[in-house]
Amino acid sequence: MLNVQSEEIVPRRWYNVVSDLPEPLPPPRSSDRDHSSIELLNSIIPREMLRQEFTFNRYETIPEEVRVQYLQIGRPTPLIRALNLEKFLGYRGKIFYKLEGATATGSHKINTAIPQAYYAAQEGIEEIVTETGAGQWGSATALAGSINNMKTTVFMVKISYEQKPARRTVMSLYNGRVIPSPSSETEFGRNILKENPSHPGSLGIAISEAVEYTIANGLRYMLGSVMNSVLTHQSIIGQEAISQLDILGESPDTLIGCVGGGSNFGGFVFPFLQSGRPIELIASTAREVPKFSKGSYEYDAIDSAGILPMLRMYTLGSKFVPEKIYAGGLRYHGAAPSLSLLVRSGRVNTDEVPEDEVIQALKIFASTQGIIAAPESGHAIASLIRYARNRDNQGKTIVLNVSGHGYLDLKIFEGRE
Amino acid sequence: MKLVLYFTLGYPSSHSLMEFLETIPPGAVEYIELGFPSTDPKYDGPTIRRTHRHALQGFSEQSVSETVKCARGVCRKVYALRYYSDIEKDEGFLERITNIGFDGIIIPDVLTDYFHDRSGIINRVREAGLEFIPFVNPSTPDIVLGEIMSTTDSWIYYGLLPSTGIMVPYDLSSVRYRLRNAFPGRRIVLGFGIRSPDEAARVSSTGQFGIAIGTMLIEHLDSGSSREFVTSILRLKEAISSV
Numbered sequence: 001m002l003n004v005q006s007e008e009i010v011p012r013r014w015y016n017v018v019s020d021l022p023e024p025l026p027p028p029r030s031s032d033r034d035h036s037s038i039e040l041l042n043s044i045i046p047r048e049m050l051r052q053e054f055t056f057n058r059y060e061t062i063p064e065e066v067r068v069q070y071l072q073i074g075r076p077t078p079l080i081r082a083l084n085l086e087k088f089l090g091y092r093g094k095i096f097y098k099l100e101g102a103t104a105t106g107s108h109k110i111n112t113a114i115p116q117a118y119y120a121a122q123e124g125i126e127e128i129v130t131e132t133g134a135g136q137w138g139s140a141t142a143l144a145g146s147i148n149n150m151k152t153t154v155f156m157v158k159i160s161y162e163q164k165p166a167r168r169t170v171m172s173l174y175n176g177r178v179i180p181s182p183s184s185e186t187e188f189g190r191n192i193l194k195e196n197p198s199h200p201g202s203l204g205i206a207i208s209e210a211v212e213y214t215i216a217n218g219l220r221y222m223l224g225s226v227m228n229s230v231l232t233h234q235s236i237i238g239q240e241a242i243s244q245l246d247i248l249g250e251s252p253d254t255l256i257g258c259v260g261g262g263s264n265f266g267g268f269v270f271p272f273l274q275s276g277r278p279i280e281l282i283a284s285t286a287r288e289v290p291k292f293s294k295g296s297y298e299y300d301a302i303d304s305a306g307i308l309p310m311l312r313m314y315t316l317g318s319k320f321v322p323e324k325i326y327a328g329g330l331r332y333h334g335a336a337p338s339l340s341l342l343v344r345s346g347r348v349n350t351d352e353v354p355e356d357e358v359i360q361a362l363k364i365f366a367s368t369q370g371i372i373a374a375p376e377s378g379h380a381i382a383s384l385i386r387y388a389r390n391r392d393n394q395g396k397t398i399v400l401n402v403s404g405h406g407y408l409d410l411k412i413f414e415g416r417e
Numbered sequence: 418m419k420l421v422l423y424f425t426l427g428y429p430s431s432h433s434l435m436e437f438l439e440t441i442p443p444g445a446v447e448y449i450e451l452g453f454p455s456t457d458p459k460y461d462g463p464t465i466r467r468t469h470r471h472a473l474q475g476f477s478e479q480s481v482s483e484t485v486k487c488a489r490g491v492c493r494k495v496y497a498l499r500y501y502s503d504i505e506k507d508e509g510f511l512e513r514i515t516n517i518g519f520d521g522i523i524i525p526d527v528l529t530d531y532f533h534d535r536s537g538i539i540n541r542v543r544e545a546g547l548e549f550i551p552f553v554n555p556s557t558p559d560i561v562l563g564e565i566m567s568t569t570d571s572w573i574y575y576g577l578l579p580s581t582g583i584m585v586p587y588d589l590s591s592v593r594y595r596l597r598n599a600f601p602g603r604r605i606v607l608g609f610g611i612r613s614p615d616e617a618a619r620v621s622s623t624g625q626f627g628i629a630i631g632t633m634l635i636e637h638l639d640s641g642s643s644r645e646f647v648t649s650i651l652r653l654k655e656a657i658s659s660v
Contacts, residue, residue, distance in 0.1 A: 023558065024532060026529045026530060027460070
């Protein structure tokens with residue numbers, strides 16, 4: 001059997017790694033002395049999200065309504081053996097990939113957008129708010145809002161808004177209201193526009209606007225990555241993969257995924273830690289954003305505006321401005337605290353790949369498996385190819401997480417066909 | 418259930434803190450924790466942070482000895498609370514506080530931010546003749562709880578929240594279940610974020626050894642009303658003593 005899909009594979013509970021870490025997870029800390037930015041979370045995120053953020057419970061029940069929506073958006077996602085790629089690489093072992101790009105919105109982001117929107121709707125909220133850079137997270141939030149009968153407002157970094165009209169269209173089809181940021185909807189945005197009416201925007205500005213808009217209107221703000229509760233929701237990826245591998249009678253030696261904020265990677269690999277088996281874990285990042293090799297492990301702001309709390313993590317500094325690589329999702333300056341802790345302790349290995357190599361990897365994956373993966377996922381594919389080409393790694397069973405599809409990023413191949 | 422109270426040394430002033438301590442009714446309080454003012458009380462919430470900032474102005478260790486004497490007069494044991502980052506910058510601190518008369522010390526950041534230094538500091542605390550009170554919270558993994566259970570023998574401070582000032586909802590039945598499994602037979606004091614007698618009563622339903630109160634009493638220190646201070650303590654005591 002090459003592909004396993006059945007409703008029963010979708011788990012009934014999420015897995016939270018906190019109690020199983022080798023050392024304590026440093027808690028979030030206020031970024032400002034006088035106002036608790038952690039207290040701010042009390043008033044902007046759904047209360048159930050706050051509880052899940054700080055719980056030690058190893059398992060959290062997935063509400064039945066959320067599980068139904070997981071099925072609706074295409075879960076379980078396929079786990080496929082990459083026979084063509086194995087042949088192309090001459091690899092003497094097995095390569096499987098989990099395809100998160102097969103969800104309705106085309107990436108893993110929907111896995112946390114659905115429960116967050118559900119918890120907001122349970123509180124009687126009529127509108128949810130978030131920000132988006134490249135648009136993956138904004139799309140997922142807009143769909144999650146729509147299926148929970150809520151309005152969704154997405155502050156989209158203005159330069160992406162102008163350069164990625166297809167993403168805007170996707171969000172509007174999901175009934176999302178997309179506002180180019182900086183905007184005149186908030187005081188923060190108006191002040192920036194007063195200084196510079198053609199400001200291109202930034203993720204930090206978009207977060208600031210989304211938070212201000214949320215507070216001013218008594219709404220709920222949705223968190224895209226990095227936070228522990230988000231990684232808990234993403235554990236659905238790894239748990240499904242475990243069931244699918246079980247059905248196939250396979251046991252992995254190595255897991256490979258890409259890291260932006262760390263949510264698809266954590267969600268994919270953490271559930272495997274429960275077995276206690278010495279599975280090799282490889283976190284692939286962009287060489288242009290070398291958070292693990294050149295970043296420091298310290299408390300830093302989640303957002304460049306410093307509105308949200310600080311987390312202890314590998315970071316290049318919240319003011320870090322990365323090169324303009326296509327993998328927008330990997331340009332983030334930090335990585336989730338739980339993942340950072342496991343990298344620091346040596347449990348998770350890291351690999352950094354430059355964009356040229358990523359493009360080659362994406363082309364190989366497309367021409368062998370037919371999957372046009374997202375540039376972010378291309379990093380994981382490139383790391384996999386490196387790994388499989390190493391003589392020492394022959395004969396292993398490798399599982400790769402393909403976090404999203406790349407149909408809206410085909411520009412990356414222009415002039416390289 | 419027993420009551421444990423927290424105060425920041427030198428707040429509102431050393432003299433005024435001692436006056437408040439003297440009003441505590443006999444038998445109402447089990448332990449008192451006295452926090453050494455810090456420039457970075459990182460796991461404290463906004464109210465306690467404010468007391469640290471205020472107390473730092475003109476703070477002198479000379480008044481601590483008298484404060485400890487006052488505290489000892491109204492409770493069974495007196496503990497120091499100080500951040501590891503501050504202790505490391507202050508040579509001889511552990512020996513000095515032993516001489517002053519503290520029974521033990523709580524170091525809230527050692528098991529999170531300085532996890533790899535834990536054995537060294539625990540040994541130094543013991544060599545100085547002090548009890549080491551482990552501070553654990555919802556983010557402490559099971560493997561670390563197990564290590565604490567086997568390497569220490571004092572009571573344990575369990576923070577219900579990751580820091581004070583973060584009002585995160587928590588499920589008391591899972592807290593009770595976790596503590597029973599991790600620390601069979603150990604005395605546990607639950608703290609962080611208990612702001613009212615009702616909340617104290619709810620938390621006391623877990624049947625643990627005690628609860629710790631800090632922020633809730635600060636408003637009385639601020640207003641200078643020792644009558645309301647005592648009333649609050651008695652109401653807390655009443656709320657938890659039915660358990």
